[in-house]
Amino acid sequence: MSRSSRRALLAGTALAAALGLGACGVVVGVGPAPTATVGGVLDSARAQEIATRVVGQARQAAATPGAVGDALRTAAFTGDALVAARADAKLASATASTVKAQRELVAAAPSVLAVSRGASYPRTIVAQSRYEQSDLPVLLLLVTPDARTSYRIAASVGMLPGTQVPGFDQVSTGSAGLGAADVADGGRYGTLLDGYASSLAYPAPTSTTAPGVAAGDRFASAVRTNAAAQAKAVAAIGSFRQVHDLRSVVGGLHTADGRGALVFATLDRSDTLLVRSGTLRLPSTFTVLSGLSSVSSEADLTTLEVVALVVPPDGDATVVGGEEHLYAASGA
Numbered sequence: 001m002s003r004s005s006r007r008a009l010l011a012g013t014a015l016a017a018a019l020g021l022g023a024c025g026v027v028v029g030v031g032p033a034p035t036a037t038v039g040g041v042l043d044s045a046r047a048q049e050i051a052t053r054v055v056g057q058a059r060q061a062a063a064t065p066g067a068v069g070d071a072l073r074t075a076a077f078t079g080d081a082l083v084a085a086r087a088d089a090k091l092a093s094a095t096a097s098t099v100k101a102q103r104e105l106v107a108a109a110p111s112v113l114a115v116s117r118g119a120s121y122p123r124t125i126v127a128q129s130r131y132e133q134s135d136l137p138v139l140l141l142l143v144t145p146d147a148r149t150s151y152r153i154a155a156s157v158g159m160l161p162g163t164q165v166p167g168f169d170q171v172s173t174g175s176a177g178l179g180a181a182d183v184a185d186g187g188r189y190g191t192l193l194d195g196y197a198s199s200l201a202y203p204a205p206t207s208t209t210a211p212g213v214a215a216g217d218r219f220a221s222a223v224r225t226n227a228a229a230q231a232k233a234v235a236a237i238g239s240f241r242q243v244h245d246l247r248s249v250v251g252g253l254h255t256a257d258g259r260g261a262l263v264f265a266t267l268d269r270s271d272t273l274l275v276r277s278g279t280l281r282l283p284s285t286f287t288v289l290s291g292l293s294s295v296s297s298e299a300d301l302t303t304l305e306v307v308a309l310v311v312p313p314d315g316d317a318t319v320v321g322g323e324e325h326l327y328a329a330s331g332a
Contacts, residue, residue, distance in 0.1 A: 041174065058076040114253050158322075164320070189249045197267050258313060
């Protein structure tokens with residue numbers, strides 16, 4: 001091999017390809033209304049109006065570059081979802097049109113699956129749309145922190161093939177939110193997701209089974225396969241490692257009849273490639289983010305991973321959604 005290796009880091013689209021698009025996930029829908037007297041804060045028509053507006057803004061933002069697109073993204077997204085949307089927009093010029101098309105939401109109105117119960121804030125809507133190209137279901141978490149702020153998308157993630165989400169309580173009744181203690185650092189969901197993140201490391205940890213998470217989910221399998229392929233691609237001139245850390249338990253709602261909760265979370269994935277000899281030429285996405293087209297010492301990439309899990313009261317959680325957004329890169 002020449003001193004200047006022409007092996008580029010594998011593009012993030014390898015993950016999407018590995019997940020596959022057949023046998024799409026299923027959202028079971030809503031369950032019968034329970035006997036609770038406290039209702040949802042939104043009726044079905046108003047919740048539908050909000051979800052349709054926000055998804056329309058997201059579609060428009062994805063198709064609009066520059067400052068106008070940035071304003072649309074700020075209106076449609078919040079938190080880590082805004083980080084992902086901005087990163088996707090920044091990388092649009094370096095991303096093949098066929099790849100960008102994979103994340104285009106359908107023009108049809110989304111389906112509202114659930115709204116949070118009670119009049120307190122923050123408030124939540126869980127909705128479902130679909131990707132235009134693959135017809136893959138997309139789970140959406142919409143939130144508002146207070147009465148002065150419009151609902152925005154806090155998480156958006158494609159469902160994994162063969163998975164399903166249990167039904168929620170009727171919109172007119174509302175669904176229970178996640179407990180503050182469960183969401184807090186060291187709480188149930190954070191502990192669960194910390195273990196899941198650690199299990200994804202490359203080189204593989206001693207155990208690739210995360211405590212409390214059902215083994216064999218397609219997102220984890222695709223992440224590990226992609227990491228191994230990247231390591232192999234650069235083995236002649238360097239080494240590759242990958243670390244995953246919990247970034248945030250974004251939110252979610254409980255499903256009907258005490259069957260658990262749908263939980264959205266984000267992880268940070270840090271890819272590090274150490275070059276022993278020669279020069280590593282990098283893909284255009286790396287160049288857009290770092291200004292570098294090659295490195296001779298080290299390359300670092302940071303990717304936002306969005307996951308959705310169904311967490312039952314007892315037993316293992318199931319990962320039902322997962323996707324990634326490269327958003328930072330540096331090197332020397």
